[in-house]
Amino acid sequence: MCMLPHPHIGEDIVTQLKSILAIFNITTRIICATTDSGSNVVLAIRLLNMHLSMQNHRFYSRHCLAHVLHLVVMAGMAPIKVSIEKVRRFVKAITSSSTIAQDFKKIGQSVGEGEVVRKIPQNISTRWNSTYLMLSVYTSMPTTIAAVMRRHSNLAYYRLTQEEDSDLQAVTRFLQPFYEITNILSGSTYVTLGLSALLMDDIIDVITSYIQDSSSS
Numbered sequence: 001m002c003m004l005p006h007p008h009i010g011e012d013i014v015t016q017l018k019s020i021l022a023i024f025n026i027t028t029r030i031i032c033a034t035t036d037s038g039s040n041v042v043l044a045i046r047l048l049n050m051h052l053s054m055q056n057h058r059f060y061s062r063h064c065l066a067h068v069l070h071l072v073v074m075a076g077m078a079p080i081k082v083s084i085e086k087v088r089r090f091v092k093a094i095t096s097s098s099t100i101a102q103d104f105k106k107i108g109q110s111v112g113e114g115e116v117v118r119k120i121p122q123n124i125s126t127r128w129n130s131t132y133l134m135l136s137v138y139t140s141m142p143t144t145i146a147a148v149m150r151r152h153s154n155l156a157y158y159r160l161t162q163e164e165d166s167d168l169q170a171v172t173r174f175l176q177p178f179y180e181i182t183n184i185l186s187g188s189t190y191v192t193l194g195l196s197a198l199l200m201d202d203i204i205d206v207i208t209s210y211i212q213d214s215s216s217s
Contacts, residue, residue, distance in 0.1 A: 010043030017048055028052065032060040032193065036067045065196050066185040069203075073128045073178055080171060083164040084123075084131060087138050090145075090158035091120045100152055107151065108144040115141045132179045135172045139165075177206045 004016055021027040030052070035041045045061050052058060077084065094100050108117030120138050123131040138145065142165075149155045160168065181199045185192050 008040055010040045010047060013040060013044035014047040014051070017044060018051065028055060028057045030057075030059040032062060034062050034064050034193075036064055037071065062193070064185075065192075065199070066182050069178060069182055069185070070128050073175065077128070077131065077171065080164070080167050083160060083168055084135070086158045086160060086164070087134060087168070088123055090155060091122050091134060091138070093155055093158070094120070094148075095122065100148070100155075103151055104144070104148050107147045108141065111143055111147045115144055117141060117144055129179050129182050132172065132175050135168055136176075139169050139172050174206075174210060177202065 002016055002020065004012060018027070021030070033045050033048075035045055042061075049058055049061065094104055105117060108115065118137050118141075120141075121130065121133050123134045149159055181202060184195065184199065
């Protein structure tokens with residue numbers, strides 16, 4: 001690894017790449033490069049390919065499928081961003097108050113029959129799967145959450161309407177396969193390129209099934 005001074009323009013990135021590849025003597029051994037959708041990184045890889053083509057070597061370039069999924073899912077969740085923000089602030093209110101956090105645990109043990117009371121993870125804006133984890137835990141404890149909101153009136157502002165709650169539950173169920181596929185694609189101990197086509201077929205099946213179910217209902 002090396003520090004790249006600001007600004008991170010494509011020309012500076014490719015200069016560093018060429019230097020590192022030369023140090024490890026793997027300049028002409030590149031088979032494929034995976035990138036996010038950042039224009040500077042895409043430009044750097046294109047410039048590198050042009051440079052290596054003069055040495056009679058070219059390599060494939062592919063966008064990271066996990067990153068593409070992140071962009072797609074984030075765009076898909078935009079219509080319910082208000083509901084997600086309510087949940088996020090509710091979680092933040094609990095984690096920032098030891099009193100509410102203790103009450104949350106105690107109340108869950110006494111009124112949350114059939115509910116496994118767990119700490120609700122906070123989401124990270126750059127990782128959609130953290131939002132999924134937050135929502136999946138939140139939607140699994142409706143009785144506990146309702147009781148905590150009754151106990152602490154300052155949390156009432158974050159109460160979801162019936163429609164918002166229904167939408168969040170539907171979205172959480174729909175996103176579960178996306179979460180599982182993202183985890184597979186994020187593996188670092190195995191090659192994921194060959195799995196991409198199969199996993200995309202799974203996603204298409206999920207979306208197709210959802211559309212069919214929505215049309216018939």
